[in-house]
Amino acid sequence: MLPLWTLFGDVKEEEVRLHEGAGSIQHLEQIFKHRSKELFSEDVGVLTYRTLRNKDFQEVTLERDGEVLLCFEAAYCLRNIQEWS
Numbered sequence: 732m733l734p735l736w737t738l739f740g741d742v743k744e745e746e747v748r749l750h751e752g753a754g755s756i757q758h759l760e761q762i763f764k765h766r767s768k769e770l771f772s773e774d775v776g777v778l779t780y781r782t783l784r785n786k787d788f789q790e791v792t793l794e795r796d797g798e799v800l801l802c803f804e805a806a807y808c809l810r811n812i813q814e815w816s
Contacts, residue, residue: 756805759791763803767793771800780805 760778767773773793780789787808793801 755807759803759805763791763793763801767801771795773800 763778764775767775771793773795775793778791780791782789783804788804788806790802790804792799792803
């Protein structure tokens with residue numbers, strides 16, 4: 732079995748890798764920020780969510796000059812996921 736740090740190429744054993752969390756909302760935020768930078772050269776800081784039908788169904792958008800460039804929705808609870816799809 733290989734030591735964990737050898738799986739990450741040139742990362743040194745003592746380096747610490749940080750992330751914003753492991754929940755689904757943190758994954759959404761990480762992907763949203765990455766795609767905003769990659770596709771539109773926008774550095775996004777704090778995301779502001781808009782509640783749609785209820786607190787378990789939210790949306791975050793990237794806008795420029797009033798035009799929506801990127802839109803992600805987060806749906807929690809099976810009922811919301813079924814209604815969304």
